[in-house]
Amino acid sequence: MARLMLEDEADFVVVGTGAGGATAARVLAGAGHSLIMLEEGPLLKTAERPKELIHAMRRAMRDFGTFTTRGMHPFPLLQGRCVGGSTAINSGIIWRTPEDVRRDWIDNYGLEELVEEKGLDRAFDIIEDELGVVETAEEISGNNALRMKMAAQKLGLPGKAMARNAKDCEGRGECLQGCPGEARQSMDVSYIPRAMRDGARLHTLCRAMKVRIENGRAVGVEGLVLDRDTRKPVGKFFVRARRGVIIAASVVWTPVILRRSGLRGLVGERLQLHPGSAVVGRFPEPISMGTGATQAYEIPMRERGFKIESLTLPPEMLATRLPGAGPAWQKLLTDLDHYAQWASIVRMKAHGTVRPAFASHDADVRFTPLDRDLKVMREALATIAKLMFAAGATEVYPGIARIPQVLTDPSQVRLIEELDLTTADIHMMCSHLFGTAVAGRDAATSVVGPDLQAHDVRDLYVMDASVFPTNMGVNPQHTIMALVWRAAERLAERARAAA
Amino acid sequence: MKLLALERKNVHAILEAFAPHTATEGLVPQKDEVDYVEAYEIIADSSTDRARIGVRAALWMAMLAPMWMGIALCTMASLPIMDRARIIDRMLASNTFIVRELTLLLKIGAAFALMGSRSVRARSNYDRNAVKRPSDPIVLRAPVRERPQVSLPLVARTSSPGVV
CATH class of the missing domain: 3.30.410 (Cholesterol Oxidase; domain 2)
Structure with missing residues (x-):
């Protein structure tokens, strides 16, 4: 591996450019904070995205859609691996958080300040207006x-x-191949360009490996720089965060990064899916x-x-x-x-787990319906x-x-x-994942607090569907964005006050 | 993934048997109209390490199917194409999960190869009634295999290969 180090520094470092990471970048950069986005995949400009499915999947999807759960009857977990994350390959379906889910998150997880009705509706309204939801x-x-x-x-x-x-x-x-007219407002054509117009910087082909923690505080992100074609590591990077590190690498990869960084407890537990x-x-x-x-x-x-x-x-x-x-x-x-x-x-009601795989950069995902x-x-x-x-x-x-x-x-x-259906009888796949770094007021039953800051590490935030205490029964993108919007606004205010 | 000569020969023999060129009706590709080996290699190369093992295992399972199914003491490539098609059809309907799933992996390769061919896709009539839009661009289609992109050099400090 090349020994060359990439180094950079900003107020905030955001890992992942999907619905969560891009929204955090949109809000924080919009509030005037310097910010660096790290993305493991490449930037695929619309005109360059191949229309042939085999090439489109190879370029934009993680491992050609072959990343699966483990066990006797594995099934694929479909994720984007490019700027925009899974929003660059999904259909842009928008659902506000169902009321019963919102109430459950308040009553059983103490998330009142995150999902209180007025504030959440305001975030939904802004996002729907900015992304042209119809x-x-x-x-x-x-x-x-x-x-x-x-x-x-x-x-x-x-x-x-x-x-x-x-x-x-x-x-x-x-x-899936990338909307040719850029009608679908995936993050690569909406919030990421907007954040960059507000001064954010984007480093692609950078795989975050761990958060550097000093004296109980997150101070930056370490990782590997990847070759565009082979996806093999060709160098290392370290990006320093003056005010906070935001992990938004997805329900699979966020807990892997957190565990590699030394966090334990419920990190990687309570994986929930919509297969x-x-x-x-x-x-x-x-x-x-x-x-x-x-x-x-x-x-x-x-x-x-x-x-x-x-x-x-x-x-x-x-x-x-x-x-x-x-x-x-x-x-x-x-x-x-x-x-x-x-x-x-x-x-599904089943709960699974996510762990870093032994002796590889892979993740070990277990889920049995x-x-x-x-x-x-x-x-x-x-x-x-x-x-x-x-x-x-x-x-x-x-x-x-x-x-x-x-x-x-x-x-x-x-x-x-009349069939006694088993997992061996059907082909399932899944693109809606939840949990693994659950939010809650009680540190004994959650990983991050209502402000989405880790209970155990200061200035370390999780801003993706990992924080969902339960799954929802509807498409999660809009809820991810609204939750992150609210948490990022508060973070921006606190940072401004501290400055 | 580097294929042995034996594997390469059998990849072609197995994947082309999903849609034999000797069939008399249905969607019949012409001999050598479809590059099956290339599709198999792209899928294998883009997959996780575990899935790559699965793709290779699928190949060997199908390659040796005439033997373990008690049909003949030879590999698939030695059989007439219609015999290969019958064996694959049986494997897809197998009661054993692993056999069915690994065969499905091969079917994915065959389908991607078949529909990746413009002429075969045209004959499938998938696009028969496709609505043309005024804003449709004139598309210069990429060659079947994308030209490898030159890796950008690493630049030290405040920049990365993909810095934007």
């Missing part, structure tokens, strides 16, 4: 979503158009999944513990999702414009299958082992409902 219009929703709407109405389910931070969306279905699985349906008429917003319609069923979303698949993934191999598969591949895919996300969680997943998948038939699908591909791979009649949905 409900997805029918004209750009695409048939994949409109079919779901039709089916939801038929079955009397509570569907709605998704709110997204993509006011000028043209419905290109290329969120998802999907069902594909074949229709007699063209659906043209590639035309329309990547995600546009949803059926929130929080009281049942799941949510159903329309989810456009690029042809590579759609082909993978169709059953079989050889001539039977080839027959299905000739009409790729005749398929729809809808996914479920389940608010409870029986109750799998029952909810089964209900969600059966509901999607019913919706598919209600929408006019002639064939439904549930993607579940031990039942037929092709369902051709609505009565066959009972095969899903």
